[in-house]
Amino acid sequence: MEGEKLSAVRIAVREAPFRQFLGRREPSIVEFPPWGDGKSLVVEQNEFHFDHAFPSTVGQDEMYQTLILPLVEKFLQGYQCTALAYGQTGTGKSYSMGMASPDKKPEHLGVLPRCLGDILDHVSAKQENQEDTTQVYASFIEIYNEKAYDLLGSQPHVPTVASRCQSCTCLPLSSQKDLQTLLQLGTRNRRVRPTNLNASSSRSHAVVTIHARNSTFHSRMNVVDLAGSEGVRRTGNEGVARQEGVNINLGLLSINKVVMSMAAGHSVIPYRDSVLTTVLQESLTAQSFLTFLACISPHRCDLSETLSTLRFGTSAKKLRLAPMQVARQKQSLAARTPHTFRQVLSSSTAIKRPGANQNSHSVSNMHIESAKPLANILQRTRSELGMTPKAKKRARELLQLEDTTLEPSTIVMSDTLVGFNGEINGDQQLMPPPEMEYRQASSQDFTPVCNSKQDEPEKSSTIHQSVISPTVRCQLFNTSISSISLGASRIQQDISGIQPIEEILEQRPQPPCPLRRSVRLASTLRQETSDAIPNITNLRRSRRLAEIREHVASVVVNTKSEPTVIAVNPRAVVRPQQNTRQRETAHSRKLNPSADEWLANHHKYFLDLLNSGNLKELQKMPGIGPKTAFSLTLHRSHLGCFQDLDQVKGLPIWRGTSWDRFSQANCLHI
Numbered sequence: 001m002e003g004e005k006l007s008a009v010r011i012a013v014r015e016a017p018f019r020q021f022l023g024r025r026e027p028s029i030v031e032f033p034p035w036g037d038g039k040s041l042v043v044e045q046n047e048f049h050f051d052h053a054f055p056s057t058v059g060q061d062e063m064y065q066t067l068i069l070p071l072v073e074k075f076l077q078g079y080q081c082t083a084l085a086y087g088q089t090g091t092g093k094s095y096s097m098g099m100a101s102p103d104k105k106p107e108h109l110g111v112l113p114r115c116l117g118d119i120l121d122h123v124s125a126k127q128e129n130q131e132d133t134t135q136v137y138a139s140f141i142e143i144y145n146e147k148a149y150d151l152l153g154s155q156p157h158v159p160t161v162a163s164r165c166q167s168c169t170c171l172p173l174s175s176q177k178d179l180q181t182l183l184q185l186g187t188r189n190r191r192v193r194p195t196n197l198n199a200s201s202s203r204s205h206a207v208v209t210i211h212a213r214n215s216t217f218h219s220r221m222n223v224v225d226l227a228g229s230e231g232v233r234r235t236g237n238e239g240v241a242r243q244e245g246v247n248i249n250l251g252l253l254s255i256n257k258v259v260m261s262m263a264a265g266h267s268v269i270p271y272r273d274s275v276l277t278t279v280l281q282e283s284l285t286a287q288s289f290l291t292f293l294a295c296i297s298p299h300r301c302d303l304s305e306t307l308s309t310l311r312f313g314t315s316a317k318k319l320r321l322a323p324m325q326v327a328r329q330k331q332s333l334a335a336r337t338p339h340t341f342r343q344v345l346s347s348s349t350a351i352k353r354p355g356a357n358q359n360s361h362s363v364s365n366m367h368i369e370s371a372k373p374l375a376n377i378l379q380r381t382r383s384e385l386g387m388t389p390k391a392k393k394r395a396r397e398l399l400q401l402e403d404t405t406l407e408p409s410t411i412v413m414s415d416t417l418v419g420f421n422g423e424i425n426g427d428q429q430l431m432p433p434p435e436m437e438y439r440q441a442s443s444q445d446f447t448p449v450c451n452s453k454q455d456e457p458e459k460s461s462t463i464h465q466s467v468i469s470p471t472v473r474c475q476l477f478n479t480s481i482s483s484i485s486l487g488a489s490r491i492q493q494d495i496s497g498i499q500p501i502e503e504i505l506e507q508r509p510q511p512p513c514p515l516r517r518s519v520r521l522a523s524t525l526r527q528e529t530s531d532a533i534p535n536i537t538n539l540r541r542s543r544r545l546a547e548i549r550e551h552v553a554s555v556v557v558n559t560k561s562e563p564t565v566i567a568v569n570p571r572a573v574v575r576p577q578q579n580t581r582q583r584e585t586a587h588s589r590k591l592n593p594s595a596d597e598w599l600a601n602h603h604k605y606f607l608d609l610l611n612s613g614n615l616k617e618l619q620k621m622p623g624i625g626p627k628t629a630f631s632l633t634l635h636r637s638h639l640g641c642f643q644d645l646d647q648v649k650g651l652p653i654w655r656g657t658s659w660d661r662f663s664q665a666n667c668l669h670i
């Protein structure tokens with residue numbers, strides 16, 4: 001087997017024998033077609049293809065040799081391996097994994113005793129040849145009601161405190177006697193309860209972790225026997241047993257979610273959803289070998305559970321893993337910091353953008369050299385940690401850019417950085433640690449970060465650049481770079497084809513005013529009318545309207561008699577005197593148009609509003625309610641647009657004096 005390419009994820013299905021106590025013999029719902037080559041099965045016209053499909057006639061030895069032995073070989077070469085049995089209750093998971101009470105008959109021995117036996121044989125053979133000094137030891141835990149129990153410990157029924165069971169008992173294994181002790185202790189202490197479907201149903205998930213440790217690697221192999229998936233009603237459980245069932249299903253659901261997330265290439269895997277996945281976190285990574293054994297029932301009454309077990313297997317086939325041999329110290333780093341990869345990747349994502357490599361060639365060689373050790377560490381950390389294929393692809397892209405781009409918080413620049421159209425002054429260092437970068441933005445964050453000369457106040461244009469630079473820094477780098485001047489020469493622009501950032505920023509069209517359209521319209525109207533009416537802001541709406549009416553009345557009177565404004569209402573003329581002198585002069589050019597002119601403008605503007613306003617905007621006009629606004633829009637769409645206000649006045653929507661009120665409220669005087 002050595003040297004043979006073993007697929008990282010393998011799914012096998014095993015059919016259980018008929019359950020005797022059901023008392024009847026019926027044809028199995030599972031068919032193994034001859035064309036399936038031992039890999040396919042058909043259940044009620046649903047076809048499934050896996051790596052192996054074992055009928056109930058296949059014995060323990062054949063199953064072990066085909067499915068588990070290659071995994072054991074990988075384990076002995078230093079890989080992380082997991083063999084996991086899942087399926088409905090009573091379908092032979094514990095039997096297959098060898099976690100049921102030890103059977104005297106050798107043909108019934110399950111995975112665990114067989115693989116421990118093989119591992120011990122292999123290690124002792126090597127030790128005899130003085131080739132190796134591999135130590136083997138194993139732990140046996142169970143997860144019951146969302147609590148982990150150390151079955152080899154002195155208090156097997158007291159939950160362990162450590163969330164990942166790092167401190168559970170590990171028995172050294174050097175002989176068959178040790179092996180027997182381990183199996184006896186574990187299976188004796190494991191919780192079992194008779195249910196309607198299984199006379200000795202395991203009520204917990206069992207995880208046996210075998211460690212092989214030598215001078216070069218520390219590999220792990222998990223043999224997992226999940227508690228059966230079960231419909232709580234079918235098992236006939238009540239009380240505590242019912243709660244057990246709920247927790248069992250919770251664990252199974254969470255493992256399902258973990259596998260789905262890994263298969264989908266998500267960067268965040270929900271390991272923490274249950275104790276089971278937390279314990280298996282170190283093994284269910286993209287760098288492990290995974291083998292699933294789906295145990296199914298031949299009975300028609302179990303059809304739905306059988307189909308759901310097979311569907312889970314089909315989804316797990318989508319997993320794409322890239323196992324790697326894990327060196328002893330690296331493995332512990334990976335195991336202890338499973339999230340480091342994500343941090344590293346996200347920081348890298350923040351600093352490197354597509355196209356950065358083509359523009360960053362002018363980073364000085366000296367700094368590339370200084371950055372290399374750190375770049376290597378980063379690369380190593382990435383490779384040590386499990387990566388989904390998608391993340392791996394991304395990481396590879398990033399690593400290709402590594403030599404010529406900035407590393408987070410590491411490089412002291414002395415040359416010109418062209419990559420982001422920024423120049424970094426030689427004797428100014430990069431800003432320290434990125435933790436500064438993710439503070440909540442405050443006004444201080446946007447004050448120029450300057451050293452030396454740039455602390456001096458400068459011309460407005462320079463200040464403008466400085467104000468931009470911290471923002472740009474946050475976007476492009478995970479580290480701060482002080483004193484970036486964002487100017488790039490025309491030649492650099494021509495070479496890179498990238499416009500300098502400050503130019504882009506300057507030329508970027510101003511974002512639309514954050515005010516709502518109706519408010520903008522209203523303010524435009526107010527501005528227009530403010531040329532002819534006094535400043536009456538900050539007054540209540542009723543009072544404002546009254547003032548407008550008074551003022552317009554004064555203008556009308558004025559044009560009929562004198563060319564200057566006559567104070568018909570003292571408030572109407574007193575207000576402008578409160579305005580500043582500049583405002584008066586600015587307005588004086590436009591002020592005092594004839595009333596006709598003002599009215600014509602006002603009508604025109606008002607008509608525009610009626611033609612362009614939506615329902616909400618129309619309703620904001622004085623004298624227009626929801627119904628009128630709706631009728632107006634209907635007529636408008638029917639007519640195309642209103643030609644003049646007389647046409648609006650002639651619409652059949654105005655009842656009684658409603659037009660007069662509307663006209664008066666809006667100073668239309670029609």
Ligand SMILES: Nc1ncnc2c1ncn2[C@@H]1O[C@H](COP(=O)(O)OP(=O)(O)OP(=O)(O)O)[C@@H](O)[C@H]1O
Pocket residue numbers: 015016017056087088089090091092093094095096100198200201202203226227228229295
């Ligand atoms: N392939 C098989 N050959 C012979 N006996 C089997 C086989 N599979 C299962 N059995 C028997 O079926 C019974 C139930 O098996 P087992 O307890 O392993 O099921 P399980 O899936 O672990 O159930 P649970 O999830 O409830 O613990 C056992 O008595 C076991 O010996």
